[in-house]
Amino acid sequence: MFPEVRLRRLRENKILRESIAENSLSINDLILPLFIHEEVGTHEIKSMPSHYRLDIESMLKDVERLMLGGVKKFILFGIPKSKDPTASGADDSKGIVQLAISALKKRFGNEIYVLADLCFCEYTSHGHCGILEKSHVLNDPTLEMSQRLALSYAQAGVDMIAPSGMMDGIVHSLRTALDNNGYSSIPIMGYSAKYSSAFYGPFRDAADSAPESGDRKGYQMNPANRLEAIREVDLDVLEGVDILMVKPALSYLDIIRDIKNKYDLPLACYNVSGEYSIIKAGAERGWIDEQAVALESLLSMKRAGADLILSYWARDFVSWGITK
Ligand code: PBG
Secondary structure (H helix, E strand, O other), X not given: OOOOOOHHHHOXXXXXXXXXXXXXXXXXXXXXXXXXXXOOOOEEOOOOOOOEEEOHHHHHHHHHHHHHOOOOEEEEEEEOOOOEOOOOOOOOOOOHHHHHHHHHHHHHHHHOEEEEEEOOOOOEOOOOOOOEEOOEEOHHHHHHHHHHHHHHHHHHOOOEEEEOOOXXXXXXXXXXXXXXXXXXXXXXXXXXXXEOOHHHHHHHHHXXXXXXXXXXXXXXXXXXXXXXXXHHHHHHHHOOOOEEEEEOOHHHHHHHHHHHHHOOOOEEEEEOHHHHHHHHHHHHOOOOOHHHHHHHHHHHHHHHOOOEEEEOOHHHHHHHOOOO
């Protein structure tokens, strides 16, 4: 009790304060999303400052620079030239993501870790995450397509696959397809609890993946729900998922903590585009200190229980000179 107990004693000195910090942040915690397109050259993404749609050549240069700055893990999103209702181009062995994976692995080998997001919204003309019948996304036919897509990523040399379409049974389907084709060592990171969120706005601009009509509420989770996240994770675990994920991150820190308390698997969270761009916009106006706010928000995800963070800020770590 006061006056003997004074918590401020341990806060006064910077060295002591830092050495008893309960959580810390490192560039190793981060996975950087990259947008690769089939056009030639780079294209600025207006709603996500510092991020570009890259062609393969510019991606290799960009990644080389980022790797020198300490970024080792990347997750790829492809923006194809042509789209159709059934995403028929997605699993092409010469598709943009497949080419990007093989170019990165050829150039950087085991110095780099390449994840591929697996979803169809960038490949369908209607912008939904699977095969559409009227306004309903068909689950099981989308699973079959996902298996083919996963195998094409595996053949290109991907290190990990992350299915983001929120189809029921996706982890089981991909695990079976990979195992039956000699890829049993490729891990799956489930977008286990992915909410239907307005914070994805800038990403859909970046990836040209907004649904033409309707929304994703029929397959992504309702932001009102907490217990349902546990059911989603339970199923992913039963289906053999390797890494769990919660998405988005900042408005869902409670979910991250719930999952961390209950499961022993590694846990990732996706610090999504909207969470990034609002800080960038606030800083551009001079209203907040960009670096301090970004680092505080990332640290809150670690504190909530995330082991890994998919984050656009990995790029800024390099410009801020944070190499550890
Ligand atoms: C594809 C996908 C989305 C994001 C990652 N994968 C968009 C969506 O579900 O509409 C969003 C990422 C971000 O906002 O940074 N399904």
